[in-house]
Amino acid sequence: QKEVEQNSGPLSVPEGAIASLNCTYSDRGSQSFFWYRQYSGKSPELIMSIYSNGDKEDGRFTAQLNKASQYVSLLIRDSQPSDSATYLCAANSGGSNYKLTFGKGTLLTVNP
Amino acid sequence: DGGITQSPKYLFRKEGQNVTLSCEQNLNHDAMYWYRQDPGQGLRLIYYSQIVNDFQKGDIAEGYSVSREKKESFPLTVTSAQKNPTAFYLCASSFWAFGQGVNTEAFFGQGTRLTVV
Numbered sequence: 001q002k003e004v005e006q007n008s009g010p011l012s013v014p015e016g017a018i019a020s021l022n023c024t025y026s027d028r029g030s031q032s033f034f035w036y037r038q039y040s041g042k043s044p045e046l047i048m049s050i051y052s053n054g055d056k057e058d059g060r061f062t063a064q065l066n067k068a069s070q071y072v073s074l075l076i077r078d079s080q081p082s083d084s085a086t087y088l089c090a091a092n093s094g095g096s097n098y099k100l101t102f103g104k105g106t107l108l109t110v111n112p
Numbered sequence: 113d114g115g116i117t118q119s120p121k122y123l124f125r126k127e128g129q130n131v132t133l134s135c136e137q138n139l140n141h142d143a144m145y146w147y148r149q150d151p152g153q154g155l156r157l158i159y160y161s162q163i164v165n166d167f168q169k170g171d172i173a174e175g176y177s178v179s180r181e182k183k184e185s186f187p188l189t190v191t192s193a194q195k196n197p198t199a200f201y202l203c204a205s206s207f208w209a210f211g212q213g214v215n216t217e218a219f220f221g222q223g224t225r226l227t228v229v
Contacts, residue, residue: 006154034217042223043220046218046219049216103154105154
């Protein structure tokens with residue numbers, strides 16, 4: 001079974017610090033990778049998508065993809081209390097399979 | 113406004129009842145997905161569909177059924193065979209780049225909370 005694994009939380013960082021979230025995936029054919037943020041009781045909202053090896057930056061967020069290591073990460077710079085949420089990593093299955101699988105999520109708490 | 117609409121927001125089911133959760137999107141997306149989320153857990157895939165009249169079982173399809181008669185709609189029925197249906201149900205949709213093996217970003221509806229009473 002194709003899986004997406006996230007580092008176990010919870011993760012706690014002080015305000016202004018860098019939060020680092022990690023994810024590995026098992027399907028070498030995966031081509032699409034996403035990070036979502038989910039506040040308690042709400043539906044997930046997309047933060048970043050990444051399709052190519054390397055870094056992709058959007059404001060305070062940077063996604064990193066290493067297909068050789070089957071590894072995806074999300075860095076949050078200058079963390080704010082409003083960033084406190086569960087972060088979900090997702091990957092599609094490769095080839096013609098458009099199945100989109102999520103990890104179990106990492107709970108991030110940013111302390112003022 | 114474009115988006116994904118799930119209804120109802122809250123749903124109560126009696127033992128032995130079938131219930132249907134609605135999901136409609138006006139984003140012209142090809143692929144649609146149903147996920148289940150239990151407290152403190154990630155999203156588990158129930159069913160997914162790429163085109164009209166075609167859908168695939170996900171990781172936890174037992175006790176659920178779906179249809180895809182229109183591109184915009186992907187309703188989920190929770191049958192009486194699902195013994196533990198209390199959960200948060202999420203519908204999502206995305207474009208699918210045929211031949212490239214690439215999903216574009218998936219967007220979610222607001223979810224339906226199902227409770228067995």
